Amino acid sequence: MNKILETMNLTSGYGDITIIDNISIYLESSEIVTIIGPNGAGKSTLLKAIFGMLPIFNGDVKFKENSIAGRNPSEIVSLGASFVPQTENIFPSLSITENLEIGGYQRSDNFQEQLDKMFQLFPELAKKSNEKASNLSGGQRQSLALARALMLDPVMLLLDEPSAALSPVMRQFIFEKIKEIAALGVGILMIEQNAEEALRQSDRGYVLAGGKIAFHDTAQAILANPEVGQLFLGIQKEK
Ligand SMILES: Nc1ncnc2c1ncn2[C@@H]1O[C@H](COP(=O)(O)OP(=O)(O)OP(=O)(O)O)[C@@H](O)[C@H]1O
Numbered sequence: 001m002n003k004i005l006e007t008m009n010l011t012s013g014y015g016d017i018t019i020i021d022n023i024s025i026y027l028e029s030s031e032i033v034t035i036i037g038p039n040g041a042g043k044s045t046l047l048k049a050i051f052g053m054l055p056i057f058n059g060d061v062k063f064k065e066n067s068i069a070g071r072n073p074s075e076i077v078s079l080g081a082s083f084v085p086q087t088e089n090i091f092p093s094l095s096i097t098e099n100l101e102i103g104g105y106q107r108s109d110n111f112q113e114q115l116d117k118m119f120q121l122f123p124e125l126a127k128k129s130n131e132k133a134s135n136l137s138g139g140q141r142q143s144l145a146l147a148r149a150l151m152l153d154p155v156m157l158l159l160d161e162p163s164a165a166l167s168p169v170m171r172q173f174i175f176e177k178i179k180e181i182a183a184l185g186v187g188i189l190m191i192e193q194n195a196e197e198a199l200r201q202s203d204r205g206y207v208l209a210g211g212k213i214a215f216h217d218t219a220q221a222i223l224a225n226p227e228v229g230q231l232f233l234g235i236q237k238e239k
């Protein structure tokens, strides 16, 4: 087992208000782990706390076995993690290539090789490399956000609702890409509202409710659990 991320009793929030309470989760290399839960449960807050965007009130966050508590996001990026927020994850007024250049700004070498790799992973971006990102479709924008996050070759990706606002076909496309990225050795921790679809592509899942982990299991087991299904996945009990 190769844990790249581990939170230990992580407690965080805004101002002096605790939002996430005593959260202990982990992520291994090449794993896809999905966090599901109702609106306002604290899912985005959890990712922000892991990524150094919020103060840690209690507990610890370990990345590659070292504590990153108190580190700021750019330090965490330089250690090999990347975060794709739900919105404002690309620069619409810049070209596709310029967006990727910004993603790779900390790279000292092999910039062109990494750019070529991203264009291989997302050929539709290569065709539009000089166009403004504002011209892209929703799925292509999300592709660009993923590619931008991969420009520094991270070992961990945090994704806040990567399939939000996409058509079913584009959701499937993005989930396939996420699987390809994980197969390259990247651990992926994502939040999803399209819970059932996301869990079908995942190894494990956590249910976050009211700022606490309510449930943790393999993705298959969560999908098969009638209580979780009814409460969080919209699966109706058979009469
Ligand atoms: N910047 C902020 N300042 C103060 N409170 C906030 C802030 N952002 C979120 N919150 C509060 O924290 C709680 C959890 O919000 P969070 O965005 O983490 O939930 P979520 O699970 O991601 O929900 P959603 O599914 O709607 O994205 C909510 O009660 C929200 O009002």
Ligand SMILES: [Mg+2]
Residues within 6 Å of the ligand: 043, 044, 045
């Ligand atoms: Mg959220």
